[in-house]
Each structure stands twice: as structure tokens, then as C-alpha cells.
Amino acid sequence: MIIDAHAHVTRADYGSIDRLSALMDKHGIDKAVLFPGGMIDVRQMSQYVRGAATADTDQIPNDLVESIFTKDRDRYFGFYCVNPNSAGDSTAAFRAAIARGFSGLKLAPIVHKFALCSEGVFELARACGELRVPLYSHVVFSPGATTEKFGELAKAFPDTQFILGHMGFGPADVQAIEVAATCDNVMLETSGGSFMIIKMALERLGAGKLIYGSEFPMQHPHVELEKIRMTAGGEDFKKISSRNLLSLFEQRKLPQSVELSQ
Structure with missing residues (x-):
């Protein structure tokens, strides 16, 4: 079984579920974890990174997912994605979403511009631990949402499982590997990560710490999967492409029917 652990869907054609589904069928990807997309236009990502464009922070298309x-x-x-700057309301909405069948929490610092060690994020991380669902976030090059701050957050909530997106920040974030090495509750998601950093992480951490994702529609699911195939074979490939993610999901009862043996 192969599961894409990080695919965004949008109402725009370039990120539609039909487009994703067709790619999954073509390249043998069995399942996908969907994240709300469209809050930024990823076709102009550099504009958001350097502050020349502003994200749509009001509309989070969780309903589409x-x-x-x-x-x-x-x-x-x-x-389910929330804005941590709205603390109590966001936590209540997230808890209700998990009750309806969502499988985890997505935080988006490039969209909502929050600090990872803020009270709002702490409240959400605490809720994830109580509900036994993973918290996914990427990091950015700003003082409050760096890889180091992600590690501090993970250490503050050892009972919560964290997924650090895109192998950290930039093409070779060795600090992300260190965070995963020192925090039992942190896994690294591979989408957008360079071949070199994925290989380094596999050698240092072992396959049990990595999760395959594509970052569709910005990245191609098949291209991202080939990075895993080129670095990991046999049981290691099975762990990265599905089993590690399923081990997180199995910590709570999910509505989806999934067999680890596949």
C-alpha cells in the first residue's frame, strides 16, 4: 500500500480532487491525506515567502476536504486546519472536526503567521495529545516558527505526535534531523525535501521516522515517491510509504478501514 500523506485540494482546477485522483490512479498511490488548499496560490509561492503577497486567512476550505x-x-x-491566533474557538472547532472523522491537525505558519510556542498552539497541541491524533506543521524562516521552535513545541508535549512537513526548512535542514533524533514524538514528512536530505535522514534516523508525502499540487506525487524508491527498498519503503503513517492513525479509532498487512 502507498499513502500520500500530504496533498492539498483546492476549488481551482490546478489543485482539484479529480486531478489528484487521476495522478494517484496512474502512479499506483492507493490513498491520500487531504489538506485544505487555496489559501495561497502555490503557483506564486515566492511572493508569499518574501511578503509581496497576502494569504487568504479568513477562508479555510476544511469543508471541501x-x-x-x-x-x-x-x-x-x-x-483539519485552524488559525491558532483564534485560540479557544479554533480548539473547539478542531475537537468537533475530529469527532466528525478528521484524522489530524494542520497548522500553516506561512498563512496565519503565528509563533509555534504561543498559547494558541499549546492549546491545540494539548488537544491533539488528548485525542491521540497527529499535529502537522511546516516551519518558516521567522523567529517564532523555526525548526528549533518546532522542537521546543514537541518537547513541551511528549504525549502528542508531531509531523514536521517538507523535511524542515530549505533544501538541507540538518536541524530537522536533529529534532527528529532527539524527540521520539516527531516524524519527518518528505514532500519537497531534497534527495540528499532524505537520504541523510534515512541513514541517521532509520525508516521508522519518515513519512512519504507529495505536497500536491505544487509537487508531483510520482516525482516525490521516486525519491523514496531511490533511497529505500523492501521493508523500509513500506514503512515510509504507508506503515509509519498508519501507526499514528491507529492510536485512535478511525472511520476508515485500513489493514497494515496490505
Whole structure:
């Protein structure tokens, strides 16, 4: 079994579920974890990174994700995205979303511009630990949302499982590897990561710490999967391409029916 652990879906054609589904069928990807997309136009990512464009912080299309996975629970999972700057309301909405069948939490510092060690994030991380669902976030080059701060957050909540997106920040974030090495509750998601940093992480951490994702539509699911095939074979490939993610999901009862033996 192969699961894409990080695919965004949008209402725009370039990131549509039909486009993702066709790529999955073509390249033998069995399931995907869907994240709400469209808050930024990833075709102009550099504009957001350098502050020349502003994200749509008001509309988080969680409803789009939910409408997809509720129609096909055998193929799709969904992560719920919130703005931590709205603390209490966001936590309540997240808890309700998990009760409806969402599988984890997505934080987006490039969109909502928050500090990882803020009270709002602490409240959400605490909720993830209580609900036994993973917290996914990427990091950015700003003082409050760096790889180092991600590690501090993970250490503050040892009962919460964290997924650090895109192998950290930039093409070779060795600090991300150190965070995963020193925090039992941190795994690294591979989308957008360079071949070199994925290989280094596999050698240092072992396959049990990595999770395959594509970052669709910015990245191509097949291209990202080939990085894993080129660095890991046999049981290691199975762990990275599905089993590690499923081990996180199995910590709570999910509506999806999934067998680890596949």
C-alpha cells in the first residue's frame, strides 16, 4: 500500500480532487491525506515567502476536504486546519472536526503567521495529545516558527505526535534531523525535501521516522515517491510509504478501514 500523506485540494482546477485522483490512479498511490488548499496560490509561492503577497486567512476550505473524504473513506483521510491566533474557538472547532472523522491537525505558519510556542498552539497541541491524533506543521524562516521552535513545541508535549512537513526548512535542514533524533514524538514528512536530505535522514534516523508525502499540487506525487524508491527498498519503503503513517492513525479509532498487512 502507498499513502500520500500530504496533498492539498483546492476549488481551482490546478489543485482539484479529480486531478489528484487521476495522478494517484496512474502512479499506483492507493490513498491520500487531504489538506485544505487555496489559501495561497502555490503557483506564486515566492511572493508569499518574501511578503509581496497576502494569504487568504479568513477562508479555510476544511469543508471541501470533508466533502471529499466523507464520500470515499476508503481512499481519503482529512486533516483539519485552524488559525491558532483564534485560540479557544479554533480548539473547539478542531475537537468537533475530529469527532466528525478528521484524522489530524494542520497548522500553516506561512498563512496565519503565528509563533509555534504561543498559547494558541499549546492549546491545540494539548488537544491533539488528548485525542491521540497527529499535529502537522511546516516551519518558516521567522523567529517564532523555526525548526528549533518546532522542537521546543514537541518537547513541551511528549504525549502528542508531531509531523514536521517538507523535511524542515530549505533544501538541507540538518536541524530537522536533529529534532527528529532527539524527540521520539516527531516524524519527518518528505514532500519537497531534497534527495540528499532524505537520504541523510534515512541513514541517521532509520525508516521508522519518515513519512512519504507529495505536497500536491505544487509537487508531483510520482516525482516525490521516486525519491523514496531511490533511497529505500523492501521493508523500509513500506514503512515510509504507508506503515509509519498508519501507526499514528491507529492510536485512535478511525472511520476508515485500513489493514497494515496490505
